[in-house]
Amino acid sequence: MNKKDGAKSVQNPTGEVTENQNTADGKNKSKDKASRALLWYSDVFASVVNVLLCDGEQTVNPAELQNAKTFSVHGLDDELKEQARDVCKLWVRAGIKIALLGIEHQSVSDPRMVMRVMGYDSSSYIEQYDKAKKNQKKKKKNAKRKKKNYRYPVLTVALNFSLKRRGSPRWLHEYLAKTPEKIKQACGPLWKLLPDYGPLHVIDMAFLSDRQIELLHPDLRAVALSLRGKRLHGEPIMSDHSLVHFMETARLLALLSWKRKKKRKKYLERVSDIAARKNNKEITMIDLFAASEERGREQGYEMARVDLDAANLRAAQMQKERDAAKKSADAAKKSADAANKRADDLEQKLNEYISRFGDLPQ
Numbered sequence: 001m002n003k004k005d006g007a008k009s010v011q012n013p014t015g016e017v018t019e020n021q022n023t024a025d026g027k028n029k030s031k032d033k034a035s036r037a038l039l040w041y042s043d044v045f046a047s048v049v050n051v052l053l054c055d056g057e058q059t060v061n062p063a064e065l066q067n068a069k070t071f072s073v074h075g076l077d078d079e080l081k082e083q084a085r086d087v088c089k090l091w092v093r094a095g096i097k098i099a100l101l102g103i104e105h106q107s108v109s110d111p112r113m114v115m116r117v118m119g120y121d122s123s124s125y126i127e128q129y130d131k132a133k134k135n136q137k138k139k140k141k142n143a144k145r146k147k148k149n150y151r152y153p154v155l156t157v158a159l160n161f162s163l164k165r166r167g168s169p170r171w172l173h174e175y176l177a178k179t180p181e182k183i184k185q186a187c188g189p190l191w192k193l194l195p196d197y198g199p200l201h202v203i204d205m206a207f208l209s210d211r212q213i214e215l216l217h218p219d220l221r222a223v224a225l226s227l228r229g230k231r232l233h234g235e236p237i238m239s240d241h242s243l244v245h246f247m248e249t250a251r252l253l254a255l256l257s258w259k260r261k262k263k264r265k266k267y268l269e270r271v272s273d274i275a276a277r278k279n280n281k282e283i284t285m286i287d288l289f290a291a292s293e294e295r296g297r298e299q300g301y302e303m304a305r306v307d308l309d310a311a312n313l314r315a316a317q318m319q320k321e322r323d324a325a326k327k328s329a330d331a332a333k334k335s336a337d338a339a340n341k342r343a344d345d346l347e348q349k350l351n352e353y354i355s356r357f358g359d360l361p362q
Contacts, residue, residue, distance in 0.1 A: 032086060034252040035105040035161065038219060039087045040067075041245055047217035048103060052203045053157060056215050060101075065089040068100060085120050085156075100124050102156035106166065106202070107256070114169050114200040117156045124154040157201040161223070161256060163231045165207060171198035206231045218242060219249040222285040226253055239285045246275060246283045253288060267291055 039045055042062040049060045070085040086105050091098045102120060106113065128151060160166040169175040173196045184191050206227035208216075213224045218241050229237035236253075243249055250271040254264040270291035275283055 031107045031161070031252075031255045032105050034248070034255045035159070036086050038245060038248040038252055039103050039105075039159075041248075042089065043244065044217050044219055045087065045089055045101075045103065047215075047220055048157070048159070048203075049101060051212055051215045051217075052208075053201070056211070060091060061093075064091055064093050064098075065101075066092055083116075083119055083123065097150055097152045099152050100154045102154070104156060104158040106158050106160045107162050109160075109162070109164070109166055111169055111175065113158060113202075114172055114175055114198055117158070117200055118172065118197045120156055121154045128152070155201075157203060160202055160204045161206075161227065163206050163227065165204045166202040170200040170202065172196050174198075217244070219245050222249055222288070223252060223256075225285070226256070236289060238289065242282050242284055243288070246288065247271065250288050250291075257292075 039048070042065040045065060046060045046062040050056065050058050054060075066089065068088040068090040070088045071083070085102050088100065088102045090100055102117075104113070104117065104120075110116075158166070169177070173194070176194070205220075205224050208224050208228070213221055213228070216224060221241065222239065222243060225239055226236035229235055247268075250268060254267050258264050258267070271288060274287050274291055278287070
């Protein structure tokens with residue numbers, strides 16, 4: 001997508017985010033990037049739609065999905081604002097636009113999500129309206145040109161990657177329920193006439209059923225098994241199924257597992273090494289977590305080395321103390337031997353005196 005209408009950000013074909021991009025949630029920018037990079041693949045995207053929205057029915061063919069722009073501009077001419085979707089695909093079959101489908105990433109519950117999605121969807125409909133208006137003007141200029149303007153629906157779903165279920169609000173009225181009572185009273189009967197929007201379609205990835213997980217794309221299955229295992233047992237559930245986009249899956253799992261950047265970097269380096277050894281073929285979920293365990297073993301070795309160094313230092317200090325004590329004992333013994341020798345000398349001289357002169361005078 002080229003910059004236009006004052007837009008400052010660019011979405012590239014791989015779903016990566018450029019430096020100047022604003023994400024939907026600044027606090028979770030890295031997780032947004034990782035999930036976006038994985039969901040940008042049409043096979044993964046279609047799996048979300050077919051399994052999690054269509055109950056396993058193969059409704060959308062990945063080959064029918066086309067990358068759509070994720071940025072739109074709205075507001076007054078002198079104060080334009082951007083809004084950015086995470087991933088957006090246009091579903092086209094036989095040259096006909098069937099629907100615009102969007103997926104949003106959530107790792108922290110955001111009560112404003114229903115309003116954000118409403119904004120995304122409304123912008124897409126406005127864009128359709130603007131295009132239809134432009135085409136109408138072109139028709140008037142060139143009567144011979146005939147081009148049909150199809151109206152197609154827009155649907156957005158949010159994937160929740162946290163270990164807790166996403167609660168309300170899922171409807172606009174639920175969000176407006178926290179409006180101060182005095183405002184509601186001031187609106188009077190108009191309040192009941194406010195149009196509603198929703199529901200917000202949210203999928204809790206940590207709470208999927210066995211059937212859903214089994215039908216999912218292998219990469220999403222790995223993520224779902226990891227989240228479910230952490231929710232139930234505190235550690236991911238293992239599976240030996242092969243992965244397709246393993247580096248993108250590894251990045252997302254690393255961000256969902258570790259907060260420290262250094263740990264994630266080391267882990268991804270080990271995943272890359274495993275991929276190189278296997279020539280990027282038949283890499284499984286177990287391989288990804290083997291890299292984590294290998295990192296854990298290395299950390300254990302590092303901790304053991306630190307403990308050994310500390311033990312050696314303590315031993316050296318104790319040896320130094322023993323040497324000092326021995327030196328002190330040797331000095332004391334030497335002093336005692338000298339005292340004993342002086343005592344023996346005095347006793348000998350006393351005995352010699354007594355033998356010569358008799359008993360000492362009283």
